[in-house]
Amino acid sequence: MAKINFGGTEENVVTREEFPLSKALETLKNDTIAVIGYGVQGPGQSLNLKDNGFHVIVGQRKNSKSWDKAVADGWIPGETLFEMEEAAEKGTIIQYLLSDAGQISAWPLIKKHLTPGKALYFSHGFGITYKERTGIIPPADVDVILIAPKGSGTSLRRMFLQGRGVNSSYAIFQDATGKAMERVIALGIGVGSGYLFETTFQKEVYSDLTGERGTLMGAIQGLFAAQYDTLRAHGHTPSEAFNETVEELTQSLMPLIAENGMDWMYANCSTTAQRGALDWWEKFRDAAKPVFEELYQEVACGNEAQRSINANSRPDYREKLDSELKAMRDSEMWQAGSIVRKLRPENN
Numbered sequence: 001m002a003k004i005n006f007g008g009t010e011e012n013v014v015t016r017e018e019f020p021l022s023k024a025l026e027t028l029k030n031d032t033i034a035v036i037g038y039g040v041q042g043p044g045q046s047l048n049l050k051d052n053g054f055h056v057i058v059g060q061r062k063n064s065k066s067w068d069k070a071v072a073d074g075w076i077p078g079e080t081l082f083e084m085e086e087a088a089e090k091g092t093i094i095q096y097l098l099s100d101a102g103q104i105s106a107w108p109l110i111k112k113h114l115t116p117g118k119a120l121y122f123s124h125g126f127g128i129t130y131k132e133r134t135g136i137i138p139p140a141d142v143d144v145i146l147i148a149p150k151g152s153g154t155s156l157r158r159m160f161l162q163g164r165g166v167n168s169s170y171a172i173f174q175d176a177t178g179k180a181m182e183r184v185i186a187l188g189i190g191v192g193s194g195y196l197f198e199t200t201f202q203k204e205v206y207s208d209l210t211g212e213r214g215t216l217m218g219a220i221q222g223l224f225a226a227q228y229d230t231l232r233a234h235g236h237t238p239s240e241a242f243n244e245t246v247e248e249l250t251q252s253l254m255p256l257i258a259e260n261g262m263d264w265m266y267a268n269c270s271t272t273a274q275r276g277a278l279d280w281w282e283k284f285r286d287a288a289k290p291v292f293e294e295l296y297q298e299v300a301c302g303n304e305a306q307r308s309i310n311a312n313s314r315p316d317y318r319e320k321l322d323s324e325l326k327a328m329r330d331s332e333m334w335q336a337g338s339i340v341r342k343l344r345p346e347n348n
């Protein structure tokens with residue numbers, strides 16, 4: 001285990017150098033990894049594990065879009081693709097990758113097959129942390145572990161195929177076999193992570209729910225909309241408002257932040273822009289801080305989890321989500337965006 005100093009704080013990190021793929025394969029050589037659920041994380045994790053040489057099977061409801069996708073991706077019904085329950089029975093490591101609400105309804109089915117010595121694996125701290133709400137209480141004689149890739153399952157697969165990878169956090173909730181640590185690390189390396197950051201189930205879910213509701217998804221759309229609407233209200237055209245709000249950020253400036261940090265992005269903009277950004281950022285921080293504090297409290301007390309369980313357990317949750325996403329897509333800002341994207345020089 002390496003100790004790495006992150007801006008003054010030492011943290012435990014497992015690296016691929018100390019735990020290479022060959023060691024991961026050796027650790028799990030007698031295991032069958034059953035990936036339950038083939039939505040977004042399921043395909044990314046199962047295909048990466050398979051390509052890395054692990055013994056993987058997939059469990060998914062028959063007669064579903066995800067089943068057809070699994071077949072199209074090369075999983076073979078009756079050999080490597082099964083109904084969820086059959087896969088759970090065959091697997092010694094059960095990667096529970098249904099949606100968080102799906103995990104609640106399928107739990108009785110999975111629980112039956114958690115015989116002593118097996119491992120139950122999550123990619124989110126949700127089911128375990130909010131167990132009073134989810135009812136997910138694993139038997140005491142199985143390992144309960146977590147690998148949470150810090151990215152979409154789509155990126156996990158794409159970046160693996162590009163020879164890159166997405167790092168993950170890892171946690172152990174229950175070590176029944178005495179081998180939970182080597183098992184969880186082997187799985188993290190197996191899904192293609194290069195570095196594994198130590199966390200707990202609770203820390204993972206609190207930070208994840210805050211992040212996706214905050215800067216990663218919720219706050220960024222809110223900030224975009226506020227600026228776009230302001231520019232439009234003052235007579236700027238849709239293309240001008242979109243370019244100055246989204247396009248320049250994603251195409252030009254975000255890649256610079258990713259490469260070398262915020263100050264370096266600033267340094268590659270004009271002195272005029274640097275002056276203004278340095279003067280204004282704290283005002284935006286102070287305006288947003290109370291909203292983030294409220295968000296964190298809602299996450300920590302379980303209200304956010306409950307809202308998501310309620311909404312996503314409804315039989316028509318998919319239609320509802322699709323119609324909300326459509327409303328976003330149809331908004332003037334994102335309609336302007338779809339045209340601006342087509343006009344990128346490389347698409348010409």
Ligand SMILES: NC(=O)C1=CN([C@@H]2O[C@H](COP(=O)(O)OP(=O)(O)OC[C@H]3O[C@@H](n4cnc5c(N)ncnc54)[C@H](O)[C@@H]3O)[C@@H](O)[C@H]2O)C=CC1
Pocket residue numbers: 037038039040041042060061064066096097098099100101102103105106123124126148149151152153154
């Ligand atoms: N989407 C992502 O990229 C990320 C997801 N995670 C976590 O990974 C886990 C899996 O998430 P996703 O891949 O997004 O899941 P998802 O929302 O794509 O659903 C996965 C599968 O669950 C099935 N499903 C849903 N409800 C079901 C039910 N009641 N019975 C049986 N099957 C049902 C769906 O058909 C689908 O194939 C979750 O714990 C999530 O929080 C973690 C990091 C990123």
Ligand SMILES: CC(=O)[C@](C)(O)C(=O)O
Pocket residue numbers: 149150151152153208212216
């Ligand atoms: C992709 C990811 O890590 C998220 C945003 O937390 C999620 O999809 O739940």
Ligand SMILES: [Mg+2]
Pocket residue numbers: 149150151208212
């Ligand atoms: Mg996340």
Ligand SMILES: [Mg+2]
Pocket residue numbers: 208209212
């Ligand atoms: Mg999440």
